[in-house]
Amino acid sequence: LTTVHESTPEDAVLGLVQRCYMNPECQNLPYNIILRRVLSNVDVIMSIKYIDEEDNRFASGIYYRDIHFQEYFEKLKE
16 A cells, blocks of 8 residues: 555556666566556556545546556557
8 A cells, every 4th residue: 555646547657657667677678568567566546636625535536457457558558
């Protein structure tokens, strides 16, 4: 369990892919391979937006691996 501060689940996935490239052992791996690994190793990503100044919030986006894996891979692949 962790938090990633991005606007959307897509941005969170792309941020995790970019962080993988910071590891020298991953720098020569193709983008689509790292993307597939990130998407297959994360169960759920949820983005939350604030409605007002009183900390009322709602889930504005959800990635659930068992449902969204292929959709996200097709959308984000090179």
